[in-house]
Amino acid sequence: MSLIKTDAVVLKVNDYSESTRLVTFLTPDHGRLRALAKGVRRIRSRDRGTLEPFSRVHVTLYLKDPAGLGTLRESALLSTCPVLRRDYHRWVLASLVFESLDRATLPATDLHTLFDLICAYLDEINTTPQPVETTLAVLAALLEWHGFRPDFARCGLCGGGEPFVGFRVDKCSVVCERCAGGPHFIPLPPGSLKAFEHLASAGIRGLGALRLSAPQLDQICSLLVALLQYHLEITLTTARMLHV
Numbered sequence: 403m404s405l406i407k408t409d410a411v412v413l414k415v416n417d418y419s420e421s422t423r424l425v426t427f428l429t430p431d432h433g434r435l436r437a438l439a440k441g442v443r444r445i446r447s448r449d450r451g452t453l454e455p456f457s458r459v460h461v462t463l464y465l466k467d468p469a470g471l472g473t474l475r476e477s478a479l480l481s482t483c484p485v486l487r488r489d490y491h492r493w494v495l496a497s498l499v500f501e502s503l504d505r506a507t508l509p510a511t512d513l514h515t516l517f518d519l520i521c522a523y524l525d526e527i528n529t530t531p532q533p534v535e536t537t538l539a540v541l542a543a544l545l546e547w548h549g550f551r552p553d554f555a556r557c558g559l560c561g562g563g564e565p566f567v568g569f570r571v572d573k574c575s576v577v578c579e580r581c582a583g584g585p586h587f588i589p590l591p592p593g594s595l596k597a598f599e600h601l602a603s604a605g606i607r608g609l610g611a612l613r614l615s616a617p618q619l620d621q622i623c624s625l626l627v628a629l630l631q632y633h634l635e636i637t638l639t640t641a642r643m644l645h646v
């Protein structure tokens with residue numbers, strides 16, 4: 403059995419029994435960890451308010467096996483994301499990011515880069531005037547972190563150049579007019595492809611004053627959800643709640 407002390411982001415909290423909650427954490431050194439927090443459902447438990455999704459915490463927990471279920475000993479709140487409690491639209495956007503993380507990260511892995519990215523995202527989503535653009539940029543970064551970098555330079559089927567008329571989800575690439583079609587083809591206007599390229603390359607803190615139109619945001623969001631679901635082999639139920 404090992405004792406772990408680590409900073410963490412709370413990804414998910416489920417009721418486990420009358421007085422116990424099952425908390426899923428994202429940690430920089432130990433990947434995605436799950437731990438039982440005993441007694442926190444009782445009123446006046448001092449951990450109660452700290453163990454909510456989107457909170458950053460410092461936790462101490464016992465873990466028998468790196469991929470197993472730990473037992474939470476202590477948690478201290480480092481910061482919360484207050485805007486997500488009162489802004490439903492931002493809450494849904496952040497939930498989509500957190501569902502992607504929960505479905506696609508593993509225990510006992512080094513997640514430093516991803517952890518820093520998510521902490522930066524929580525800071526941004528709390529204040530940015532561009533919550534949708536910021537969320538799409540972080541989803542693109544998450545896809546790239548998993549090894550799937552969208553290719554905007556040449557057609558993913560024939561290798562040809564512009565003009566491109568859409569995206570092939572299975573190839574993670576733009577495609578030319580001749581290669582359009584097929585089961586994984588999503589048609590997109592050139593402006594939306596350029597906007598997606600900018601979001602994917604700028605990162606969440608390089609967006610500047612970028613503001614995309616509602617149709618562009620919708621198209622890019624649908625495409626990113628399709629890419630994450632196909633390549634990471636996950637289902638994102640939050641996507642159904644989202645009308646960007």
Ligand SMILES: [Zn+2]
Binds near residue numbers: 557560579
């Ligand atoms: Zn082609």
